[in-house]
Amino acid sequence: MVENRPFLNLLAHLVLMLGVAIVALPLWIAFVASTHGGNDFMSGLVPLWPGDRLVENYGQMLSSGVSTSGMPPVSRMLLNSLVMALAIAIGKISISILSAFAVVYFRFPFRMLAFWTIFVTLMLPVEVRIVPTYKVVADLGMLNSYAGLSIPLIASATATFLFRQVFLTMPDELTEAARIDGAGPMKFFRDILLPLSRTNIAALFVIMFIYGWNQYLWPLLITTDSSMYTIVAGIKRMADVSDAQPQWHLVMATAIMAALPPLLVVVGMQRLFIRGLVETEK
Amino acid sequence: MKRSLFQHRLLPWVLLAPQLAITLVFFLWPAAQAIRQSFLREDAFGLSTTFVGLHNYSELWRSAEYLNSLKVTAVFAISTTVLAMGVALVLAACVDRLVRSQRAYTTLLVWPYAVAPAVAGILWWFIFNPTVGVLPHVLDRLGYDWNHLLNSRDAMILVVLAGAWSRISYCFLFFLAGLQSIPQSLTEAAAIDGAGPFKRFWSITLPLLSPTTFFLMVVNIVYAMFESFGVIHATTSGGPAQSTNILVYKVWYDGFIGQNLGSSAAQSVILMLIVTALTVVQFRYIERRVAY
Numbered sequence: 001m002v003e004n005r006p007f008l009n010l011l012a013h014l015v016l017m018l019g020v021a022i023v024a025l026p027l028w029i030a031f032v033a034s035t036h037g038g039n040d041f042m043s044g045l046v047p048l049w050p051g052d053r054l055v056e057n058y059g060q061m062l063s064s065g066v067s068t069s070g071m072p073p074v075s076r077m078l079l080n081s082l083v084m085a086l087a088i089a090i091g092k093i094s095i096s097i098l099s100a101f102a103v104v105y106f107r108f109p110f111r112m113l114a115f116w117t118i119f120v121t122l123m124l125p126v127e128v129r130i131v132p133t134y135k136v137v138a139d140l141g142m143l144n145s146y147a148g149l150s151i152p153l154i155a156s157a158t159a160t161f162l163f164r165q166v167f168l169t170m171p172d173e174l175t176e177a178a179r180i181d182g183a184g185p186m187k188f189f190r191d192i193l194l195p196l197s198r199t200n201i202a203a204l205f206v207i208m209f210i211y212g213w214n215q216y217l218w219p220l221l222i223t224t225d226s227s228m229y230t231i232v233a234g235i236k237r238m239a240d241v242s243d244a245q246p247q248w249h250l251v252m253a254t255a256i257m258a259a260l261p262p263l264l265v266v267v268g269m270q271r272l273f274i275r276g277l278v279e280t281e282k
Numbered sequence: 283m284k285r286s287l288f289q290h291r292l293l294p295w296v297l298l299a300p301q302l303a304i305t306l307v308f309f310l311w312p313a314a315q316a317i318r319q320s321f322l323r324e325d326a327f328g329l330s331t332t333f334v335g336l337h338n339y340s341e342l343w344r345s346a347e348y349l350n351s352l353k354v355t356a357v358f359a360i361s362t363t364v365l366a367m368g369v370a371l372v373l374a375a376c377v378d379r380l381v382r383s384q385r386a387y388t389t390l391l392v393w394p395y396a397v398a399p400a401v402a403g404i405l406w407w408f409i410f411n412p413t414v415g416v417l418p419h420v421l422d423r424l425g426y427d428w429n430h431l432l433n434s435r436d437a438m439i440l441v442v443l444a445g446a447w448s449r450i451s452y453c454f455l456f457f458l459a460g461l462q463s464i465p466q467s468l469t470e471a472a473a474i475d476g477a478g479p480f481k482r483f484w485s486i487t488l489p490l491l492s493p494t495t496f497f498l499m500v501v502n503i504v505y506a507m508f509e510s511f512g513v514i515h516a517t518t519s520g521g522p523a524q525s526t527n528i529l530v531y532k533v534w535y536d537g538f539i540g541q542n543l544g545s546s547a548a549q550s551v552i553l554m555l556i557v558t559a560l561t562v563v564q565f566r567y568i569e570r571r572v573a574y
Contacts, residue, residue: 005479026406048416129550216398
């Protein structure tokens with residue numbers, strides 16, 4: 001603060017409150033809609049204050065879903081999303097930390113080739129190789145499975161770079177001390193590197209969990225069996241009814257439940273989240 | 283560079299194996315297939331394929347639909363980026379001014395990052411729904427007849443809003459970090475020289491923020507171009523009349539719904555070139571040692 005300007009501070013507060021309101025608006029409206037009965041929208045206007053059907057609507061979606069549309073209960077989709085998000089987060093971190101360890105702590109022929117192969121994945125997001133990747137997964141018989149949902153997404157150049165960066169800043173003395181004490185590479189990795197990169201792992205986990213949870217295109221492609229639907233990809237299928245207005249109160253209840261888990265992660269682990277976000281982009 | 287290394291012939295390859303295997307099977311092989319497919323034409327039953335050279339590409343070049351999609355993508359990517367970054371910069375500058383309430387505001391502003399773009403799309407779709415939505419009701423009072431199901435411009439505004447909304451928190455966090463790394467002494471010196479707050483922001487803060495701005499610009503354009511499939515698919519499905527049919531949506535549509543594999547593959551290859559170019563820009567020209 002260079003000088004005290006009460007008026008500007010007031011202005012800043014006003015702008016921020018407006019910003020917070022705009023940012024919160026969609027979720028608030030969705031929440032309000034999800035607490036009303038289906039008929040409350042017939043009058044043509046969404047109410048602005050929560051109704052009294054919160055427990056009822058959420059209970060119905062969690063336990064049975066909208067049976068007429070052939071959708072599984074939301075609890076099932078939440079479970080699928082959770083498994084996929086965890087598998088992606090854990091998978092990405094494990095294979096990336098191992099490859100970063102190999103690239104930093106060993107010299108071997110074709111080391112740079114391996115490094116560049118990993119780098120290239122940055123230039124090949126799923127979106128640009130949709131059809132052939134789908135074919136590979138189909139040929140491997142991985143459609144409608146948790147393996148198919150997660151494994152093709154767990155290669156990660158960003159995570160590998162991050163761990164490489166972390167390992168490069170580890171003092172050489174640690175390695176030397178470990179070697180003098182007779183520790184082999186894997187022992188060094190397990191007992192020294194892993195504990196020292198704990199915070200990085202946690203920060204990355206938060207980011208990757210959200211990334212995994214929010215996947216849309218991939219689950220949409222490879223799940224045709226409704227019991228494998230993830231919640232983020234499932235909502236659209238629920239809102240897509242051909243000849244009628246969707247049951248908005250139930251769709252919105254599902255949207256809220258789809259957004260809630262990553263939301264809790266971000267708000268609850270804000271510090272790790274911010275750290276992970278900044279680190280993965282460096 | 284490490285001075286102290288481990289000697290082992292096989293171990294590094296074992297460690298790299300999972301990452302490399304996934305990269306080869308799910309990234310490089312499909313990419314190679316896409317490139318191969320882009321030079322082929324498959325007949326309607328998939329029985330025979332013929333080599334057609336650059337036919338699929340020249341066909342795209344002549345297709346009004348594809349050129350339109352290029353234009354739509356550019357409009358979408360630029361508008362989303364500008365809107366998200368503009369709003370985020372104003373919010374970050376405000377938060378940076380305040381001392382005690384910084385954390386509270388940050389918490390209230392970061393959470394949209396957690397909401398999937400597809401879910402964000404559905405939420406905005408609902409708010410703007412012509413029959414039950416809140417905002418069309420308000421707009422109607424103001425004399426504007428909102429209908430994103432029929433009106434191309436309304437549809438584009440809708441997807442841009444949804445896309446930008448999901449990116450605000452990301453930009454906000456990076457702008458805030460950038461603002462906080464600007465040395466106070468510079469601002470103070472300017473204040474002593476008699477520059478007011480807006481003048482200082484314009485001639486000191488903004489130029490010093492340019493590495494962050496440039497970085498965010500590239501990242502957001504990449505994001506808008508390649509990861510906005512969810513926003514489009516969950517809301518407008520490319521319509522009305524192709525007005526929100528961005529490139530990644532078209533690749534998917536032509537490949538899966540239209541079953542036009544050759545054309546879809548050629549589009550994939552073009553997208554690969556675009557993303558490669560943007561990645562090169564990102565890695566070569568961006569000052570990666572911004573102090574956070």
